[in-house]
Amino acid sequence: MASVNYQALGDGELVTLSREDDEAFGELARRWSGKLLRVAGQLLGSPEDARDAVQEALLLGWAKRDRYLGTGSFYAWLRKVLLNVCLARLRRPALPRVSFEGLAGEEGPPLELPDLRDNPETVVERRLTDQEIRAAFARLPAHYRLPLYLAVHESLTYEQIASRLGIPVGTVKSRINMARRMIRGAVRRD
Amino acid sequence: MTHVSEERLLRFMDGDLSEAAAGEIAAHLSECERCRQVLSDYLEIEQALSVMPALRLAPVESRRAPARPRHWRLGLVAAALVAALGASWGLQVAGYWRAEQSERAAMRRDHYALVSAEASLLREATPR
Numbered sequence: 001m002a003s004v005n006y007q008a009l010g011d012g013e014l015v016t017l018s019r020e021d022d023e024a025f026g027e028l029a030r031r032w033s034g035k036l037l038r039v040a041g042q043l044l045g046s047p048e049d050a051r052d053a054v055q056e057a058l059l060l061g062w063a064k065r066d067r068y069l070g071t072g073s074f075y076a077w078l079r080k081v082l083l084n085v086c087l088a089r090l091r092r093p094a095l096p097r098v099s100f101e102g103l104a105g106e107e108g109p110p111l112e113l114p115d116l117r118d119n120p121e122t123v124v125e126r127r128l129t130d131q132e133i134r135a136a137f138a139r140l141p142a143h144y145r146l147p148l149y150l151a152v153h154e155s156l157t158y159e160q161i162a163s164r165l166g167i168p169v170g171t172v173k174s175r176i177n178m179a180r181r182m183i184r185g186a187v188r189r190d
Numbered sequence: 191m192t193h194v195s196e197e198r199l200l201r202f203m204d205g206d207l208s209e210a211a212a213g214e215i216a217a218h219l220s221e222c223e224r225c226r227q228v229l230s231d232y233l234e235i236e237q238a239l240s241v242m243p244a245l246r247l248a249p250v251e252s253r254r255a256p257a258r259p260r261h262w263r264l265g266l267v268a269a270a271l272v273a274a275l276g277a278s279w280g281l282q283v284a285g286y287w288r289a290e291q292s293e294r295a296a297m298r299r300d301h302y303a304l305v306s307a308e309a310s311l312l313r314e315a316t317p318r
Contacts, residue, residue, distance in 0.1 A: 042216030067241055079205055084233050087226055133238035152239040177200045184231050
């Protein structure tokens, strides 16, 4: 099999390739981990916590990579996964740890691993239900709904959406943000 | 504590701020539960929409552009007002008329852009 020049491939191609080839996702991780670390560092403060959060976000990103459907920025998608992870960590500063002390045949200090009995997918407590959110989305006027759909579901960039819809980038941004605010206004609990 | 506006939180979520501005918001988020909750809501909305089934788009042929404005009606009103009240009222109505034309033209452009985009999405979603 011919060797693959991963660095020459775009994010979308690497995501597709990563279904059969872990090295393709490794290239995505190398490509974006620096920027992700800066984001996590800003939010969490400590470099160790930032590294842990990026690692968790990359694992989640790998597990959920099929959800990235678009031709837009994979980094933007991964960044949102990371923000979720960081918010969960800020809400629950220290995950309980379990000790592997006393395992037969082990020497040296006890190995401690995070207790991931909570599935990473459920670490973030959710307030809003998907059904309510989608119902609110469906009620949006079309000129708000479509830009938001293209941004979130198709992962298109603002520029791609502007070109697709033939409207200015500023209009795309304002419509997307207005659509998000309308949805939150319809479903928020407080 | 002054909270971050939703607009800026959304721009932070999208990575649409300078490194320095993002750093300020991140520092605030690390201390403010209320702003974290707002951001968390928006992330939940993103997540829910990102995994919803693809939109089923109606065929383009079934969609109609908004009706063209009835120019003559406003023209008649303007003429009647000019006759009854003088030129200044007529000019005011003419101003409203131009503003309405401009707004309707923008709505038609948006509509055609939407139809074109949805048609393009529909073509992509249709198996060949």
